[in-house]
Amino acid sequence: MVPQADDITQSFSFRAGRVFGADCSTESIYQELVQPLLPLVWAGGVGTLFAYGQTGSGKTYTVSGLERRIAETLGDGTLEGPQRLHVTIFELAGNSAYDLLNSRAPFSILEDSFGDSRLHGAQEHQAGSSADLLGLIERAASFRQTAQTEKNDGSSRSHAICRIRVENPSPNARGDGLLYLVDLAGSEAARDIFNHSAERMKETREINMSLSVLKDCIRGIATADASPGPGRNTKKPYIPFRQSMLTKVLKHVFDPSSGRECKTAVLACINPSFLDTGATKNTLRYAEMLRSAEATNKPAGYNPAHPATWGNKELKTYIMAKSGTPSISPSVLAPRESGAQLLQLPAEQFIARCLETEGVTEAQAKAFHAKFWRLHIDSRRGAAADLKGDNGSAQKCRDCSDDVRSAKFLTSRDPALQEHAPPFKERIRPGMVVSWTPSSAFPMRSPTQNLAVVLCPQNALGDHVRDALGVHVAQDPLQQSIGVAAQRYLCAIVVPGAMTDSFEVSLWRQMMVDLEQMEREVLLEYDPATRYYHATV
Numbered sequence: 001m002v003p004q005a006d007d008i009t010q011s012f013s014f015r016a017g018r019v020f021g022a023d024c025s026t027e028s029i030y031q032e033l034v035q036p037l038l039p040l041v042w043a044g045g046v047g048t049l050f051a052y053g054q055t056g057s058g059k060t061y062t063v064s065g066l067e068r069r070i071a072e073t074l075g076d077g078t079l080e081g082p083q084r085l086h087v088t089i090f091e092l093a094g095n096s097a098y099d100l101l102n103s104r105a106p107f108s109i110l111e112d113s114f115g116d117s118r119l120h121g122a123q124e125h126q127a128g129s130s131a132d133l134l135g136l137i138e139r140a141a142s143f144r145q146t147a148q149t150e151k152n153d154g155s156s157r158s159h160a161i162c163r164i165r166v167e168n169p170s171p172n173a174r175g176d177g178l179l180y181l182v183d184l185a186g187s188e189a190a191r192d193i194f195n196h197s198a199e200r201m202k203e204t205r206e207i208n209m210s211l212s213v214l215k216d217c218i219r220g221i222a223t224a225d226a227s228p229g230p231g232r233n234t235k236k237p238y239i240p241f242r243q244s245m246l247t248k249v250l251k252h253v254f255d256p257s258s259g260r261e262c263k264t265a266v267l268a269c270i271n272p273s274f275l276d277t278g279a280t281k282n283t284l285r286y287a288e289m290l291r292s293a294e295a296t297n298k299p300a301g302y303n304p305a306h307p308a309t310w311g312n313k314e315l316k317t318y319i320m321a322k323s324g325t326p327s328i329s330p331s332v333l334a335p336r337e338s339g340a341q342l343l344q345l346p347a348e349q350f351i352a353r354c355l356e357t358e359g360v361t362e363a364q365a366k367a368f369h370a371k372f373w374r375l376h377i378d379s380r381r382g383a384a385a386d387l388k389g390d391n392g393s394a395q396k397c398r399d400c401s402d403d404v405r406s407a408k409f410l411t412s413r414d415p416a417l418q419e420h421a422p423p424f425k426e427r428i429r430p431g432m433v434v435s436w437t438p439s440s441a442f443p444m445r446s447p448t449q450n451l452a453v454v455l456c457p458q459n460a461l462g463d464h465v466r467d468a469l470g471v472h473v474a475q476d477p478l479q480q481s482i483g484v485a486a487q488r489y490l491c492a493i494v495v496p497g498a499m500t501d502s503f504e505v506s507l508w509r510q511m512m513v514d515l516e517q518m519e520r521e522v523l524l525e526y527d528p529a530t531r532y533y534h535a536t537v
Protein backbone atom coordinates (compact mmCIF):
# COMPACT_ATOMS: atom_id res chain seq x y z
CA MET A 1 0.00 0.00 0.00
CA VAL A 2 1.25 3.47 -0.77
CA PRO A 3 0.04 6.72 0.78
CA GLN A 4 -2.52 8.85 -1.00
CA ALA A 5 -0.99 11.14 -3.58
CA ASP A 6 -2.30 14.17 -1.66
CA ASP A 7 -0.39 13.14 1.43
CA ILE A 8 2.97 13.17 -0.26
CA THR A 9 2.63 15.99 -2.73
CA GLN A 10 1.29 18.60 -0.32
CA SER A 11 3.11 20.12 2.56
CA PHE A 12 1.46 20.67 5.94
CA SER A 13 2.60 22.67 8.88
CA PHE A 14 1.82 21.99 12.52
CA ARG A 15 2.81 23.90 15.60
CA ALA A 16 4.54 22.01 18.41
CA GLY A 17 5.98 23.19 21.71
CA ARG A 18 9.26 21.53 20.92
CA VAL A 19 10.46 19.09 18.26
CA PHE A 20 12.79 16.26 19.25
CA GLY A 21 14.58 14.80 16.22
CA ALA A 22 16.05 11.35 15.70
CA ASP A 23 19.34 12.41 17.28
CA CYS A 24 17.76 13.68 20.53
CA SER A 25 18.33 11.65 23.67
CA THR A 26 15.69 10.58 26.19
CA GLU A 27 17.60 12.75 28.67
CA SER A 28 16.86 15.90 26.68
CA ILE A 29 13.15 14.99 26.53
CA TYR A 30 13.24 14.45 30.27
CA GLN A 31 14.91 17.81 30.92
CA GLU A 32 12.57 19.83 28.73
CA LEU A 33 9.24 18.08 29.04
CA VAL A 34 9.04 16.02 32.20
CA GLN A 35 11.34 17.54 34.77
CA PRO A 36 9.15 20.71 35.05
CA LEU A 37 6.20 18.52 36.17
CA LEU A 38 7.98 17.16 39.23
CA PRO A 39 8.00 20.22 41.56
CA LEU A 40 4.25 20.62 40.91
CA VAL A 41 3.55 16.99 41.84
CA TRP A 42 5.83 17.29 44.87
CA ALA A 43 3.74 20.25 46.05
CA GLY A 44 0.38 18.44 45.71
CA GLY A 45 -0.59 19.04 42.05
CA VAL A 46 -1.31 16.56 39.29
CA GLY A 47 1.25 16.03 36.53
CA THR A 48 0.57 13.88 33.50
CA LEU A 49 2.74 12.75 30.66
CA PHE A 50 1.24 10.78 27.87
CA ALA A 51 2.83 9.41 24.77
CA TYR A 52 0.59 9.23 21.77
CA GLY A 53 1.14 8.03 18.20
CA GLN A 54 0.91 5.16 15.80
CA THR A 55 2.22 1.69 16.53
CA GLY A 56 5.99 1.29 16.41
CA SER A 57 6.69 5.03 16.74
CA GLY A 58 8.72 4.68 19.96
CA LYS A 59 6.22 5.44 22.75
CA THR A 60 7.15 2.54 25.05
CA TYR A 61 10.86 3.05 24.42
CA THR A 62 10.66 6.73 25.35
CA VAL A 63 8.21 6.46 28.29
CA SER A 64 10.25 3.60 29.85
CA GLY A 65 13.39 5.73 29.64
CA LEU A 66 11.58 8.69 31.18
CA GLU A 67 10.15 6.52 33.97
CA ARG A 68 13.64 5.40 34.91
CA ARG A 69 14.86 9.00 34.95
CA ILE A 70 11.87 10.12 37.06
CA ALA A 71 12.50 7.28 39.51
CA GLU A 72 16.08 8.49 39.93
CA THR A 73 15.01 12.09 40.63
CA LEU A 74 12.06 11.38 42.93
CA GLY A 75 13.92 8.85 45.02
CA ASP A 76 17.35 10.51 45.30
CA GLY A 77 16.39 13.19 47.85
CA THR A 78 16.96 16.15 45.47
CA LEU A 79 13.42 17.39 46.17
CA GLU A 80 13.29 18.32 49.82
CA GLY A 81 10.50 17.47 52.24
CA PRO A 82 8.87 14.68 54.22
CA GLN A 83 7.03 13.34 51.13
CA ARG A 84 6.47 9.60 50.74
CA LEU A 85 6.04 7.82 47.40
CA HIS A 86 3.40 5.22 46.57
CA VAL A 87 3.26 3.50 43.21
CA THR A 88 0.54 1.74 41.23
CA ILE A 89 1.18 0.42 37.74
CA PHE A 90 -1.65 -0.92 35.67
CA GLU A 91 -2.81 -1.71 32.18
CA LEU A 92 -6.10 -0.83 30.48
CA ALA A 93 -7.30 -3.22 27.82
CA GLY A 94 -10.77 -2.73 26.40
CA ASN A 95 -12.96 -1.90 29.37
CA SER A 96 -10.85 -3.81 31.87
CA ALA A 97 -8.06 -2.70 34.15
CA TYR A 98 -5.27 -5.05 35.29
CA ASP A 99 -2.82 -4.54 38.12
CA LEU A 100 0.70 -5.02 36.74
CA LEU A 101 2.14 -5.14 40.27
CA ASN A 102 -0.24 -7.89 41.33
CA SER A 103 0.03 -10.57 38.62
CA ARG A 104 -2.42 -8.74 36.32
CA ALA A 105 -5.28 -9.02 38.83
CA PRO A 106 -8.34 -7.14 37.50
CA PHE A 107 -9.69 -4.12 39.41
CA SER A 108 -12.19 -1.30 38.89
CA ILE A 109 -11.86 2.43 38.37
CA LEU A 110 -14.31 4.64 40.25
CA GLU A 111 -14.73 8.38 40.61
CA ASP A 112 -14.64 9.77 44.15
CA SER A 113 -16.35 12.83 45.56
CA PHE A 114 -13.34 15.00 44.65
CA GLY A 115 -13.86 13.94 41.05
CA ASP A 116 -10.57 12.05 41.16
CA SER A 117 -10.28 8.54 39.76
CA ARG A 118 -9.93 5.86 42.40
CA LEU A 119 -8.22 2.58 41.53
CA HIS A 120 -10.47 0.31 43.52
CA GLY A 121 -8.72 -2.99 44.24
CA ALA A 122 -5.33 -2.13 42.72
CA GLN A 123 -2.30 -2.56 44.98
CA GLU A 124 -0.32 0.52 45.88
CA HIS A 125 3.32 -0.04 46.83
CA GLN A 126 5.40 2.26 48.97
CA ALA A 127 8.77 3.15 47.44
CA GLY A 128 11.40 4.48 49.83
CA SER A 129 14.17 4.97 47.28
CA SER A 130 15.02 5.20 43.59
CA ALA A 131 15.98 1.52 43.67
CA ASP A 132 12.51 0.58 45.01
CA LEU A 133 10.83 2.65 42.30
CA LEU A 134 12.99 1.17 39.55
CA GLY A 135 12.34 -2.35 40.85
CA LEU A 136 8.57 -1.80 40.69
CA ILE A 137 8.77 -0.33 37.17
CA GLU A 138 10.82 -3.32 35.94
CA ARG A 139 8.45 -5.78 37.61
CA ALA A 140 5.40 -4.18 35.96
CA ALA A 141 7.10 -4.18 32.53
CA SER A 142 7.51 -7.95 32.72
CA PHE A 143 3.74 -8.36 33.10
CA ARG A 144 2.81 -6.11 30.19
CA GLN A 145 1.20 -7.88 27.24
CA THR A 146 2.76 -7.43 23.84
CA ALA A 147 2.13 -8.91 20.42
CA GLN A 148 3.56 -8.65 16.95
CA THR A 149 2.01 -6.09 14.63
CA GLU A 150 2.77 -5.09 11.07
CA LYS A 151 4.92 -2.20 12.36
CA ASN A 152 6.29 -3.51 15.66
CA ASP A 153 7.43 -6.99 16.74
CA GLY A 154 6.81 -6.17 20.40
CA SER A 155 3.80 -3.91 20.22
CA SER A 156 1.95 -3.05 23.43
CA ARG A 157 -1.66 -4.05 22.98
CA SER A 158 -2.92 -2.04 25.95
CA HIS A 159 -2.47 1.34 27.60
CA ALA A 160 0.06 1.20 30.45
CA ILE A 161 -0.19 3.73 33.28
CA CYS A 162 2.27 4.29 36.08
CA ARG A 163 0.77 6.39 38.85
CA ILE A 164 3.06 7.81 41.52
CA ARG A 165 1.26 9.30 44.51
CA VAL A 166 3.31 11.75 46.53
CA GLU A 167 1.96 11.79 50.05
CA ASN A 168 2.72 14.95 51.97
CA PRO A 169 2.16 14.50 55.70
CA SER A 170 3.08 18.11 56.57
CA PRO A 171 0.48 20.30 58.27
CA ASN A 172 -1.96 22.18 56.05
CA ALA A 173 -0.62 20.46 52.89
CA ARG A 174 -2.60 20.83 49.66
CA GLY A 175 -3.24 17.08 49.46
CA ASP A 176 -1.38 14.27 47.74
CA GLY A 177 0.43 14.98 44.48
CA LEU A 178 -0.12 12.60 41.58
CA LEU A 179 2.08 11.85 38.61
CA TYR A 180 0.63 9.83 35.75
CA LEU A 181 2.96 8.40 33.12
CA VAL A 182 0.89 7.02 30.31
CA ASP A 183 2.15 4.85 27.48
CA LEU A 184 -0.78 4.53 25.12
CA ALA A 185 -1.30 1.54 22.88
CA GLY A 186 -0.50 2.49 19.29
CA SER A 187 -3.20 3.02 16.74
CA GLU A 188 -3.11 0.82 13.65
CA ALA A 189 -4.36 1.80 10.27
CA ALA A 190 -7.08 -0.39 8.75
CA ARG A 191 -4.71 -1.59 6.07
CA ASP A 192 -2.27 -2.91 8.72
CA ILE A 193 -4.77 -5.15 10.49
CA PHE A 194 -5.74 -7.10 7.41
CA ASN A 195 -3.96 -10.29 8.57
CA HIS A 196 -5.07 -10.16 12.21
CA SER A 197 -6.99 -12.98 13.90
CA ALA A 198 -10.54 -12.27 15.09
CA GLU A 199 -9.24 -11.81 18.64
CA ARG A 200 -6.54 -9.36 17.55
CA MET A 201 -9.10 -7.48 15.44
CA LYS A 202 -11.31 -7.09 18.51
CA GLU A 203 -8.34 -5.88 20.55
CA THR A 204 -7.41 -3.36 17.85
CA ARG A 205 -11.00 -2.15 17.64
CA GLU A 206 -11.04 -1.58 21.41
CA ILE A 207 -7.73 0.30 21.30
CA ASN A 208 -8.94 2.45 18.41
CA MET A 209 -12.23 3.08 20.21
CA SER A 210 -10.57 4.34 23.41
CA LEU A 211 -8.13 6.44 21.36
CA SER A 212 -11.07 7.89 19.50
CA VAL A 213 -12.76 8.91 22.81
CA LEU A 214 -9.41 10.43 23.81
CA LYS A 215 -9.45 12.41 20.58
CA ASP A 216 -13.02 13.56 21.26
CA CYS A 217 -11.91 14.79 24.66
CA ILE A 218 -8.91 16.57 23.15
CA ARG A 219 -11.19 18.16 20.59
CA GLY A 220 -13.57 19.13 23.44
CA ILE A 221 -10.94 20.93 25.52
CA ALA A 222 -9.46 22.58 22.45
CA THR A 223 -12.94 23.94 21.62
CA ALA A 224 -13.55 24.95 25.24
CA ASP A 225 -10.29 26.85 25.23
CA ALA A 226 -11.10 28.60 21.99
CA SER A 227 -14.63 29.61 23.06
CA PRO A 228 -15.29 33.20 24.22
CA GLY A 229 -15.07 34.08 27.90
CA PRO A 230 -17.85 34.06 30.50
CA GLY A 231 -20.91 36.20 30.04
CA ARG A 232 -21.33 35.29 26.39
CA ASN A 233 -24.22 33.10 25.36
CA THR A 234 -22.16 30.23 24.02
CA LYS A 235 -22.74 26.54 24.26
CA LYS A 236 -19.95 24.85 26.22
CA PRO A 237 -18.46 21.86 24.40
CA TYR A 238 -19.17 18.39 25.66
CA ILE A 239 -16.13 16.46 26.88
CA PRO A 240 -17.04 12.75 26.98
CA PHE A 241 -14.40 11.59 29.48
CA ARG A 242 -16.71 8.97 30.99
CA GLN A 243 -16.96 7.07 27.72
CA SER A 244 -13.79 5.04 28.10
CA MET A 245 -11.72 3.68 30.95
CA LEU A 246 -8.67 5.55 29.64
CA THR A 247 -10.30 8.99 29.67
CA LYS A 248 -11.86 8.27 33.08
CA VAL A 249 -8.34 7.80 34.45
CA LEU A 250 -7.18 10.95 32.65
CA LYS A 251 -10.29 12.90 33.68
CA HIS A 252 -8.27 15.58 35.50
CA VAL A 253 -6.64 16.48 32.16
CA PHE A 254 -10.00 17.27 30.60
CA ASP A 255 -12.05 18.51 33.52
CA PRO A 256 -11.37 22.16 34.36
CA SER A 257 -13.72 21.87 37.36
CA SER A 258 -11.44 19.45 39.18
CA GLY A 259 -10.07 22.38 41.19
CA ARG A 260 -6.59 20.79 41.34
CA GLU A 261 -3.55 22.28 39.78
CA CYS A 262 -2.78 20.10 36.77
CA LYS A 263 -0.11 20.20 34.12
CA THR A 264 0.01 17.85 31.16
CA ALA A 265 2.85 17.10 28.79
CA VAL A 266 2.04 15.26 25.59
CA LEU A 267 4.63 13.43 23.59
CA ALA A 268 3.43 12.93 20.02
CA CYS A 269 5.51 10.15 18.47
CA ILE A 270 5.74 9.72 14.72
CA ASN A 271 7.45 7.36 12.31
CA PRO A 272 9.53 9.49 9.95
CA SER A 273 8.58 7.23 7.09
CA PHE A 274 6.94 8.16 3.87
CA LEU A 275 4.56 5.19 4.14
CA ASP A 276 3.25 6.55 7.44
CA THR A 277 2.46 10.07 6.24
CA GLY A 278 -1.31 9.72 6.87
CA ALA A 279 -0.86 8.51 10.48
CA THR A 280 1.78 11.19 11.11
CA LYS A 281 -0.55 13.95 9.95
CA ASN A 282 -3.26 12.62 12.23
CA THR A 283 -0.95 12.46 15.27
CA LEU A 284 0.37 15.97 14.68
CA ARG A 285 -3.10 17.38 14.21
CA TYR A 286 -4.17 16.18 17.67
CA ALA A 287 -0.88 17.19 19.23
CA GLU A 288 -1.47 20.69 17.89
CA MET A 289 -4.99 20.78 19.32
CA LEU A 290 -3.67 19.82 22.74
CA ARG A 291 -0.98 22.44 22.49
CA SER A 292 -3.49 25.19 21.77
CA ALA A 293 -5.66 23.96 24.61
CA GLU A 294 -2.70 24.29 26.99
CA ALA A 295 -3.96 21.52 29.20
CA THR A 296 -3.15 23.27 32.44
CA ASN A 297 -5.61 23.78 35.27
CA LYS A 298 -4.95 26.42 37.87
CA PRO A 299 -5.53 25.48 41.52
CA ALA A 300 -8.93 26.44 42.87
CA GLY A 301 -8.55 29.51 45.09
CA TYR A 302 -10.24 29.85 48.47
CA ASN A 303 -14.02 29.62 48.19
CA PRO A 304 -16.18 29.71 51.33
CA ALA A 305 -18.64 27.27 49.71
CA HIS A 306 -15.93 24.71 48.80
CA PRO A 307 -14.47 22.99 51.89
CA ALA A 308 -11.76 21.40 49.71
CA THR A 309 -10.26 24.90 49.20
CA TRP A 310 -10.14 25.82 52.90
CA GLY A 311 -6.95 26.21 54.86
CA ASN A 312 -6.76 25.25 58.51
CA LYS A 313 -7.90 28.70 59.70
CA GLU A 314 -11.12 28.70 57.64
CA LEU A 315 -11.80 25.09 58.61
CA LYS A 316 -11.47 25.86 62.32
CA THR A 317 -13.83 28.85 62.01
CA TYR A 318 -16.41 26.61 60.29
CA ILE A 319 -16.15 23.87 62.93
CA MET A 320 -16.55 26.43 65.72
CA ALA A 321 -19.63 28.00 64.13
CA LYS A 322 -21.43 25.04 62.59
CA SER A 323 -20.81 21.97 64.71
CA GLY A 324 -23.85 22.42 66.98
CA THR A 325 -24.05 22.69 70.78
CA PRO A 326 -21.66 22.24 72.40
CA SER A 327 -19.24 23.29 69.65
CA ILE A 328 -16.83 20.59 68.66
CA SER A 329 -13.28 21.68 69.52
CA PRO A 330 -11.60 22.74 66.23
CA SER A 331 -8.11 22.14 67.61
CA VAL A 332 -9.01 18.52 68.41
CA LEU A 333 -10.93 17.75 65.22
CA ALA A 334 -8.54 19.54 62.85
CA PRO A 335 -5.34 20.51 64.67
CA ARG A 336 -3.37 21.14 61.45
CA GLU A 337 -5.48 19.85 58.56
CA SER A 338 -6.72 21.76 55.55
CA GLY A 339 -10.30 21.21 54.33
CA ALA A 340 -9.09 18.71 51.71
CA GLN A 341 -7.15 16.77 54.33
CA LEU A 342 -10.11 16.57 56.73
CA LEU A 343 -12.32 15.31 53.90
CA GLN A 344 -9.84 12.50 53.37
CA LEU A 345 -10.00 11.45 57.03
CA PRO A 346 -11.99 8.18 57.42
CA ALA A 347 -15.45 8.73 58.99
CA GLU A 348 -14.63 6.69 62.13
CA GLN A 349 -11.58 8.85 62.87
CA PHE A 350 -13.54 12.03 62.23
CA ILE A 351 -16.25 10.93 64.67
CA ALA A 352 -13.72 9.68 67.26
CA ARG A 353 -12.01 13.10 67.19
CA CYS A 354 -15.36 14.88 67.63
CA LEU A 355 -16.17 12.72 70.66
CA GLU A 356 -13.03 13.94 72.42
CA THR A 357 -14.84 17.24 73.08
CA GLU A 358 -16.75 16.99 76.35
CA GLY A 359 -20.52 16.84 75.98
CA VAL A 360 -20.51 15.92 72.28
CA THR A 361 -22.74 12.92 71.58
CA GLU A 362 -22.25 10.36 68.85
CA ALA A 363 -25.40 11.58 67.11
CA GLN A 364 -24.03 15.15 67.01
CA ALA A 365 -20.64 13.94 65.73
CA LYS A 366 -22.26 11.88 62.97
CA ALA A 367 -24.61 14.68 61.99
CA PHE A 368 -21.71 17.16 61.78
CA HIS A 369 -19.71 14.73 59.65
CA ALA A 370 -22.70 14.38 57.31
CA LYS A 371 -23.15 18.17 57.20
CA PHE A 372 -19.50 18.81 56.31
CA TRP A 373 -19.66 16.16 53.56
CA ARG A 374 -22.90 17.50 52.17
CA LEU A 375 -21.32 20.91 51.81
CA HIS A 376 -18.45 19.28 49.93
CA ILE A 377 -20.77 17.28 47.66
CA ASP A 378 -22.86 20.40 46.96
CA SER A 379 -19.70 22.30 46.03
CA ARG A 380 -18.72 19.51 43.62
CA ARG A 381 -22.17 19.59 42.08
CA GLY A 382 -21.91 23.35 41.60
CA ALA A 383 -18.55 22.92 39.87
CA ALA A 384 -19.99 20.27 37.57
CA ALA A 385 -22.87 22.59 36.64
CA ASP A 386 -20.36 25.36 35.85
CA LEU A 387 -18.52 22.95 33.56
CA LYS A 388 -21.72 22.15 31.69
CA GLY A 389 -22.31 25.87 31.22
CA ASP A 390 -25.51 26.91 29.52
CA ASN A 391 -26.38 23.33 28.69
CA GLY A 392 -26.09 22.45 32.34
CA SER A 393 -28.33 25.27 33.50
CA ALA A 394 -30.94 24.41 30.93
CA GLN A 395 -30.88 20.85 32.15
CA LYS A 396 -31.10 22.05 35.75
CA CYS A 397 -34.18 24.12 34.93
CA ARG A 398 -35.82 21.22 33.16
CA ASP A 399 -35.11 18.76 35.96
CA CYS A 400 -36.13 20.95 38.81
CA SER A 401 -37.30 24.54 39.16
CA ASP A 402 -35.33 26.91 41.40
CA ASP A 403 -38.23 26.89 43.84
CA VAL A 404 -38.06 23.15 44.24
CA ARG A 405 -34.30 23.30 44.79
CA SER A 406 -34.62 26.07 47.34
CA ALA A 407 -32.96 25.11 50.63
CA LYS A 408 -36.13 25.72 52.64
CA PHE A 409 -37.80 22.79 50.88
CA LEU A 410 -34.87 20.46 51.40
CA THR A 411 -35.42 20.17 55.15
CA SER A 412 -38.23 18.60 57.15
CA ARG A 413 -38.24 21.68 59.44
CA ASP A 414 -41.60 23.49 59.52
CA PRO A 415 -40.88 26.76 57.62
CA ALA A 416 -43.50 28.57 59.74
CA LEU A 417 -42.10 27.38 63.06
CA GLN A 418 -41.82 30.16 65.65
CA GLU A 419 -39.05 30.41 68.21
CA HIS A 420 -41.29 29.51 71.17
CA ALA A 421 -43.25 26.76 69.49
CA PRO A 422 -45.36 24.32 71.50
CA PRO A 423 -44.03 20.79 72.17
CA PHE A 424 -43.86 18.67 69.06
CA LYS A 425 -46.82 16.44 70.06
CA GLU A 426 -49.05 19.49 69.84
CA ARG A 427 -47.93 20.35 66.34
CA ILE A 428 -47.85 17.00 64.54
CA ARG A 429 -48.22 17.69 60.80
CA PRO A 430 -47.77 15.80 57.53
CA GLY A 431 -44.07 15.74 56.67
CA MET A 432 -42.84 15.86 60.27
CA VAL A 433 -40.19 13.23 60.99
CA VAL A 434 -40.40 11.56 64.38
CA SER A 435 -38.36 9.10 66.32
CA TRP A 436 -40.70 6.42 67.75
CA THR A 437 -40.68 3.17 69.71
CA PRO A 438 -42.33 0.30 67.89
CA SER A 439 -43.65 -2.69 69.82
CA SER A 440 -41.21 -5.57 70.20
CA ALA A 441 -43.35 -7.57 67.75
CA PHE A 442 -42.94 -5.01 64.94
CA PRO A 443 -40.98 -6.88 62.22
CA MET A 444 -39.33 -3.77 60.71
CA ARG A 445 -38.01 -2.56 64.07
CA SER A 446 -34.47 -1.17 63.99
CA PRO A 447 -32.21 -2.01 66.96
CA THR A 448 -30.90 1.58 67.01
CA GLN A 449 -33.20 4.40 65.93
CA ASN A 450 -36.70 4.08 64.45
CA LEU A 451 -37.81 7.02 62.34
CA ALA A 452 -41.06 7.68 60.52
CA VAL A 453 -42.56 10.50 58.45
CA VAL A 454 -46.08 11.53 59.40
CA LEU A 455 -48.49 11.23 56.45
CA CYS A 456 -51.93 11.94 57.93
CA PRO A 457 -54.09 11.43 61.02
CA GLN A 458 -56.07 8.24 61.22
CA ASN A 459 -59.42 10.00 60.89
CA ALA A 460 -58.41 11.22 57.41
CA LEU A 461 -58.09 7.69 56.08
CA GLY A 462 -60.54 6.00 53.74
CA ASP A 463 -62.27 2.75 54.58
CA HIS A 464 -59.97 0.30 52.85
CA VAL A 465 -56.51 1.37 53.96
CA ARG A 466 -54.13 -1.32 55.19
CA ASP A 467 -50.63 -0.90 56.64
CA ALA A 468 -47.38 -2.49 55.38
CA LEU A 469 -48.23 -5.67 57.29
CA GLY A 470 -51.63 -5.87 55.59
CA VAL A 471 -53.56 -4.92 58.73
CA HIS A 472 -56.72 -2.93 58.12
CA VAL A 473 -56.06 0.45 59.76
CA ALA A 474 -58.82 2.76 58.64
CA GLN A 475 -61.25 1.99 61.40
CA ASP A 476 -60.03 1.63 64.92
CA PRO A 477 -62.88 0.40 67.12
CA LEU A 478 -61.00 1.45 70.26
CA GLN A 479 -60.50 5.05 69.14
CA GLN A 480 -63.97 5.28 67.70
CA SER A 481 -65.47 4.07 70.97
CA ILE A 482 -63.50 6.54 73.11
CA GLY A 483 -64.00 9.29 70.54
CA VAL A 484 -60.31 10.19 70.27
CA ALA A 485 -59.45 11.58 66.87
CA ALA A 486 -55.96 12.06 65.45
CA GLN A 487 -54.14 10.29 68.27
CA ARG A 488 -52.80 7.83 65.74
CA TYR A 489 -51.08 8.76 62.51
CA LEU A 490 -50.38 6.94 59.32
CA CYS A 491 -46.60 7.21 58.87
CA ALA A 492 -44.05 6.12 56.27
CA ILE A 493 -41.07 4.24 57.62
CA VAL A 494 -37.59 5.80 57.30
CA VAL A 495 -34.89 3.23 56.58
CA PRO A 496 -31.07 3.52 56.66
CA GLY A 497 -29.48 4.48 53.29
CA ALA A 498 -26.40 2.94 51.70
CA MET A 499 -24.10 5.76 52.90
CA THR A 500 -23.09 6.16 56.54
CA ASP A 501 -25.75 8.09 58.48
CA SER A 502 -28.04 8.50 55.52
CA PHE A 503 -31.73 7.66 55.35
CA GLU A 504 -34.37 6.89 52.76
CA VAL A 505 -38.12 7.36 53.13
CA SER A 506 -39.84 4.12 52.27
CA LEU A 507 -43.07 5.80 51.21
CA TRP A 508 -45.00 2.63 50.56
CA ARG A 509 -44.04 0.99 53.86
CA GLN A 510 -46.74 2.56 56.01
CA MET A 511 -47.57 2.01 59.68
CA MET A 512 -49.94 3.45 62.21
CA VAL A 513 -47.97 5.17 64.97
CA ASP A 514 -49.59 6.20 68.26
CA LEU A 515 -48.85 9.63 69.63
CA GLU A 516 -47.73 7.78 72.75
CA GLN A 517 -45.06 5.96 70.80
CA MET A 518 -43.55 9.17 69.41
CA GLU A 519 -40.46 10.38 71.29
CA ARG A 520 -39.26 13.55 69.57
CA GLU A 521 -39.11 15.40 66.29
CA VAL A 522 -36.05 14.68 64.16
CA LEU A 523 -35.01 17.15 61.48
CA LEU A 524 -33.93 15.57 58.21
CA GLU A 525 -32.37 17.34 55.25
CA TYR A 526 -32.62 16.03 51.72
CA ASP A 527 -29.40 15.94 49.71
CA PRO A 528 -30.26 16.01 45.97
CA ALA A 529 -26.70 14.93 45.06
CA THR A 530 -26.86 11.61 46.89
CA ARG A 531 -30.68 11.44 47.03
CA TYR A 532 -30.50 10.59 50.71
CA TYR A 533 -31.75 12.29 53.86
CA HIS A 534 -29.38 13.19 56.68
CA ALA A 535 -30.11 14.24 60.27
CA THR A 536 -29.55 17.95 60.88
CA VAL A 537 -27.38 19.19 63.72
Ligand SMILES: Nc1ncnc2c1ncn2[C@@H]1O[C@H](COP(=O)(O)OP(=O)(O)OP(=O)(O)O)[C@@H](O)[C@H]1O
Pocket residue numbers: 053054055056057058059060061062149152154155156157184185186187269
Ligand atom coordinates in the same frame (compact mmCIF):
# COMPACT_ATOMS: atom_id res chain seq x y z
N1 LIG B 1 14.67 6.42 20.13
C1 LIG B 1 14.86 5.14 19.83
N2 LIG B 1 16.10 4.65 19.67
C2 LIG B 1 16.29 3.35 19.38
N3 LIG B 1 15.31 2.46 19.19
C3 LIG B 1 14.06 2.88 19.34
C4 LIG B 1 13.76 4.25 19.66
N4 LIG B 1 12.43 4.39 19.72
C5 LIG B 1 11.92 3.17 19.46
N5 LIG B 1 12.88 2.26 19.22
C6 LIG B 1 12.67 0.86 18.88
O1 LIG B 1 11.59 0.79 17.96
C7 LIG B 1 10.75 -0.32 18.26
C8 LIG B 1 9.32 0.15 18.49
O2 LIG B 1 9.33 1.01 19.60
P1 LIG B 1 8.20 0.98 20.72
O3 LIG B 1 7.82 -0.40 21.10
O4 LIG B 1 8.65 1.89 21.77
O5 LIG B 1 7.01 1.61 19.88
P2 LIG B 1 5.54 1.94 20.37
O6 LIG B 1 5.18 3.24 19.80
O7 LIG B 1 5.45 1.79 21.84
O8 LIG B 1 4.72 0.81 19.66
P3 LIG B 1 3.29 0.16 20.05
O9 LIG B 1 2.30 1.23 20.00
O10 LIG B 1 3.11 -0.85 18.98
O11 LIG B 1 3.49 -0.44 21.40
C9 LIG B 1 11.36 -1.01 19.47
O12 LIG B 1 12.12 -2.09 19.04
C10 LIG B 1 12.22 0.06 20.09
O13 LIG B 1 13.32 -0.50 20.78
